[in-house]
Structure formats: C-alpha cells, structure tokens
Amino acid sequence: MDRIPEQEMDKKTSGTDLTVSMKKDSMKRCLGPTTPHTEIRMKKLSLHTVAAIAAVVTLPALASAQKTPTKKAPMNIVQIASEAGTFNTLVAAVKAAGLAETLQGPGPFTVFAPTDAAFAKLPAGTVESLLADPKKLASILTFHVVSGKVMSADVVKANGATPTTVNGAPLDVVVRGGKVFVNGAQVITADIVASNGVIHVIDSVLIPSAAPATAHR
Numbered sequence: 001m002d003r004i005p006e007q008e009m010d011k012k013t014s015g016t017d018l019t020v021s022m023k024k025d026s027m028k029r030c031l032g033p034t035t036p037h038t039e040i041r042m043k044k045l046s047l048h049t050v051a052a053i054a055a056v057v058t059l060p061a062l063a064s065a066q067k068t069p070t071k072k073a074p075m076n077i078v079q080i081a082s083e084a085g086t087f088n089t090l091v092a093a094v095k096a097a098g099l100a101e102t103l104q105g106p107g108p109f110t111v112f113a114p115t116d117a118a119f120a121k122l123p124a125g126t127v128e129s130l131l132a133d134p135k136k137l138a139s140i141l142t143f144h145v146v147s148g149k150v151m152s153a154d155v156v157k158a159n160g161a162t163p164t165t166v167n168g169a170p171l172d173v174v175v176r177g178g179k180v181f182v183n184g185a186q187v188i189t190a191d192i193v194a195s196n197g198v199i200h201v202i203d204s205v206l207i208p209s210a211a212p213a214t215a216h217r
Contacts, residue, residue, distance in 0.1 A: 074195035076104045077111055081199070089119040089127060096131045097138040107196035108149040112171075112182050114205045122205055142167040143208045149197050152190035155180055169208045182206065 078100050081087040090113055094100050103109060119127055130137045145166040155161075155173055162170040172183050180187040185204035192199040 076196045077194045078104045080194050086115050089116050097134050109197035110146040110150040111199050112144045112202045113199050118204050
C-alpha cells in the first residue's frame with residue numbers, strides 16, 4: 001500500500017485539528033483547565049441542554065393539544081329532553097304518541113316543553129289516560145310545537161302574537177312584567193338551543209280547547 005506523504009496528511013487533517021482545537025480552547029476558556037471534574041460538568045451541561053431543547057419543542061405541542069377540546073355533536077330536541085332529567089313524562093308521552101322520530105328530524109321546531117312538575121298539576125289519572133290514547137296525546141303534544149326556530153327575543157318583539165302550532169290551533173303569547181306567557185303558562189327557562197330547533201320550558205301543560213284535561217273514566 002502506498003504511503004500518503006506527511007505534507008498531504010497535514011493538509012487533510014489541518015482543518016479538522018483546527019476545529020477541534022478551537023472547540024477545546026473555547027471550552028477551556030469557559031470551564032477552566034480540563035480535569036475529571038470539568039469533564040463531568042461538560043457531560044451534565046450537554047444533557048441539560050438536550051433536555052431543555054426537548055422541553056421547548058414538546059411544551060407548545062402539549063399546550064396546543066390542551067387548547068383544542070373535543071367537540072361533542074349537538075343534540076336534538078328529544079335528546080336534550082331525555083338527558084335533562086326534568087322532562088321524563090314529556091319524553092314518555094312523545095314516544096307513546098309516535099312523535100319521537102319527527103322531533104328528532106331536521107325541523108327546525110320550537111317546543112314549549114312542560115316539566116314533570118307541570119304534568120303533575122293535571123287532574124289525577126289524566127296522564128295515564130292520555131298515554132293510553134295516542135291520538136289525543138299527539139293532538140296535545142303538537143299544540144306545544146311551532147314550526148321554525150323562535151328565540152325568546154323574537155317572542156318579546158312579537159308580543160301579542162298568535163303563532164299557529166303544528167296541531168293547527170293558535171297560541172296566545174303575551175309579555176307581562178318582563179315575563180313571557182303562552183296560553184297562561186309561564187316560560188321559566190328560554191332558549192335551550194338544539195341541533196334542530198329550540199326549547200322553551202313552561203310551568204304548565206297546554207291543552208287545546210278540543211281536548212279538555214279530564215281523567216279517563
């Protein structure tokens with residue numbers, strides 16, 4: 001094997017030697033004379049530097065993930081009523097009348113929803129008799145539904161309006177003392193927005209004149 005002349009070797013390694021030498025000189029100036037303790041300090045410094053860089057890269061990613069919460073799909077009117085826990089009678093009635101599928105449809109619908117307490121104010125036996133008569137039950141329930149999405153601000157602006165329900169009969173909507181009343185029932189919670197409309201909670205069940213609220217005999 002031919003030997004490389006020493007001059008050429010010097011040329012090939014001089015750049016590397018110079019770089020290494022400069023790095024060593026820089027470290028010596030920063031850390032002082034090289035000793036076993038100095039080498040340990042250099043190793044620790046390198047590890048700390050790598051850890052710091054990793055933290056800088058990782059933290060923004062974690063922060064970004066925390067700022068992006070998982071979005072739930074919006075619930076429809078029936079789903080909201082079912083999960084609320086205060087509309088158990090209404091949900092049971094909607095299912096018994098065969099209206100659940102309709103009220104889960106695209107709509108939009110405005111529902112004046114009586115609470116369980118509102119149904120409890122009806123004469124004894126009324127709810128049971130209505131659940132046994134799906135046709136009459138559907139007539140009463142559709143009297144609580146208006147086509148379109150009517151927010152409380154719209155109701156206040158239209159004070160005295162008589163919107164037509166899905167039942168075909170009109171409602172009497174009035175504003176008195178800053179409160180909204182629908183056929184005498186007070187709106188106690190307004191603007192519960194659903195994916196297919198809006199719910200306004202009322203404190204009484206609305207009974208159309210053709211369907212008196214009497215117990216089945």
